[in-house]
Amino acid sequence: MNYTYLNTAKYTCLLLLVLALVASCKKDNYLTGGSKINPKVEMTTYDYLKSKPLFDTLVQLIDHAGMKDEINGKVTFFAPTDYSIRSLLLKRTTEVQLRYNDENIKYTIDSFPVNELKDSLRAYMFKEVISRENLSLSNQLYKNMVGEEFAIKLVESIDYDDIISQRPRFLHIIKIIDGLDPDPRPQDYPKEMWDKDEEVQTSGIITQTGLLHVINNQHAFYWR
Template sequence: MVERSFLTIKFKEMKNIKILYAFFILALAITSCKHDDYFVGGTLHNPKVNMTTYDYLKSNKDQLFDTLLLIVDKTGTKDKINQSGVTFFAPTDYSIKAYLLNKTLEAQRKDPAKRYTIDTLIKYDLSHFTDSINVYIIPSKVEASALNDKGTLFQTAKATVKSVVSYEYTDDVNLGYNPNSANKPQIMYYTFLKKTLTPPIVASEISSADGVRNRVQTSGIETTTGMLHVLENGKPDRTGHILYFSQKRN
């Protein structure tokens, strides 16, 4: 019995060593990856894709952009997001769904039976989208390596709107922070400005009265036509990114 207990202890020790070794190899692999690579769902991806921005969005296996591309097709704005050398901050279908919910709640203040659907948007709101999609486009290449945590001011493709893009350190464990690591992860943020701000600007200190700040959930995708970053999903509680940089309405 003593010998069996001893062997059991040794087996557990060896098992723990193997687990620690596996974590070490994983950590080594991650830290040795090129800075330009990016993660989606825990899988490492090459940032360069051999297709246009539109085609890359269309090829998404989770169909995150089907409604977005339906609106793009209906408004004839495909060429805008496929312009050579531009950066597109793409909203997902979840952001469109959050917008439709906002509009529904607004309409129901007058008539509880009202609903604002994608068909409603296509019928009445296409001209608004045709113009507003320009605020998602920056007519230059925006890469994380050229950004800082304070933020860089950019002119969008809409002449009257500027934005701030920042690359900030985070200590949020939900965003990849590990208190046992000496290195903090960095997250890209896109802030839509409601008014002109005078530098110096600190992105994290821009108030909700001055701008709408959204996290970028996937960044650094280089297509054959330009750069693509994906804004965070709109959530059921209507936080996250809402189409047109709308804000939650009660």
């Protein structure tokens, strides 16, 4: 096997990816799923979510909670993907199966108590316009629509230091547990007090009714 060839191919692919990223940023486009899109969409936030298979389960939750109008309000919505929601559904399915000793029980969308679900979805909604242009590398504090405090900021990536001089910046949303973690966080800092930091995979989608950011697929719905 020719390892020189493999390494060359690897770095060539990486370089092409970075160049595409830089070019898209210059044009004020955004990346999602590896392709460039215009940040403005001629749809409401709800209709945009409904048009994307990645949010099929999220839309079902919104419908079950009767929150279409709220999602279409003038809010910033940090949308969890179906992967995030399904992980919670699987977890709760396991819990109820163990509780009732019945492997045939399934926790479904309809199993969510409506009031709990409303609060869970509102936890991702903010009245302020939270756009990249208004953020920096420092934490900025916001309260979601259930009164919980979050820090939101840009984080520089060091993954491309050997290729480009200007580091790309990614949007992060951080659920504050008991005051912001000290920076740097001490090694003996209790893990149950760690803030929950999530990277946004797609940011700045401007709908007809609000602003939409998409949290990464590994995020656990409602940080559970």
